Amino acid sequence: MSAPAVSAPAVEEGGARRTLPSLARLRQPLLALALPVAMGIAWHWLTVGKPYSLIPPPAEVWAAMVDLAIGGPEGDAFSGTLLTHLVASLARVFGGFSLAALAAVPLGLLIGRVPLARQILDPTLQILRPVPVTAWLPLAMILFGLGPRSAYFLVFLGAFYPILVNTIFGVRSVEPRLFEAAAMLGCRGPAQFARVVLPASLPSIVTGLRLGLGFAWVVIVVGEMTGVPTGLGAIIMEARQLSRTDIVICGMIVIGVAGFVCDRAVMLIGQRLLAWSPSHG
Incomplete structure (x- = not known):
């Protein structure tokens, strides 16, 4: 007995169904690349x-990027140094x-949960928070002197306040009924930090970590103006x-790409940690 014939429209429909998911997967990266x-x-x-333009064309910047990454026949002081500078900046x-x-x-958890700590610490921190990192550079x-310690300090300042503010916000946003429910189940006092406060405020903390890491990359150029010999800011x-200018643009591009990759990594870790959350899982 012969197998039933499959009509041409059915075959075309099956092929279209297989093609649509592929196109859907390509849509997001294509949209991201459009701009x-x-x-x-x-x-x-x-x-x-335009030979007198102060901004080099993309082809020249690409050639400089290749030379910076792997060197070239007519190398200069920048040739083949990209990895060294990138690793130094990543470490800082x-x-x-x-x-x-x-x-x-921890400080955000304390300020957000303990009123006395908030009354003592929050005003001073809010006064210091608007001071730009560039203003801290001379101090x-x-x-810390010239060198990497000053760079670490400035990066620390750039990342500290976004994490702190988001952590405080997350703790202050925890619904009071969660504490009441925890108390009814025998969870009281300091134990509520680990059982209630931290899990409930974790989405805000993850957001703060993403913002803090982004600001760390923003201030790395300032941080590496402190006399360090290596680093993307230094070059x-x-x-x-x-x-x-071609090397300047190369450094900017590398900082942008490195910051993007780091942000994606933190976002993926956050999604794993927040898999239980309906809005983040």
């Missing part, structure tokens, strides 16, 4: 063929960010002094 591609086209159109960013998280999260160099400042 950078448009900016690159505009950049090329505005700079190519994550070092300062880690210190900020270790300080800001950091006096306190940006050195290239600026040498009028190497």
Whole structure:
């Protein structure tokens, strides 16, 4: 007995169903690339063929990026140094960010939950918070001297306040009925920090960590103006002094990409930690 024939429309419909998920998966990256591609086209159109332009065209920046990454036949002081500078900046960013998280999260939990701590600490912290990191630069160099310690301190400052403010907000947003329910179940006093406060405020803490890490990358250039020989901020400042705008743009691009990758990593970790949350799982 012969197998039933499959009509052409049915075959086409099955193929269309397989194609649609593939197109759906491609839609987001294509949309994400649309603006950078448009900016690159505009950049090329505005700079190519203009020898006296202060901004080099994309092709020159790409050539400088390749030379910075792997070196070239006509190498200079920047050739093949990208990995060294990137690793140095990563160490300072994550070092300062880690210190900020270790300080800001417990302090935020304390300020958000204990009224006396809030009354004592919050006014002073709110006065210090608007002071820009650049204003701390001279004082950091006096306190910690030239070198990486000042850079760590400035990155710490940049990351500290976003984490602190979001942690306080998360704790203050915990519904009182959760504490009442915990007390009815025998969870009282300091035990509520681990059983109630921390889980309920975790979404805000994760948001603060993402913001803090982003600000750490924002201030890394300032942090590496403290006399450090390596780092993306260091080569940006050195290239600026040498009028190497192509290297300056390369440094900016690398900082942007590194910050994006780090943010995605923190976001994925946050999604794992918040898998229980309906709005984050």
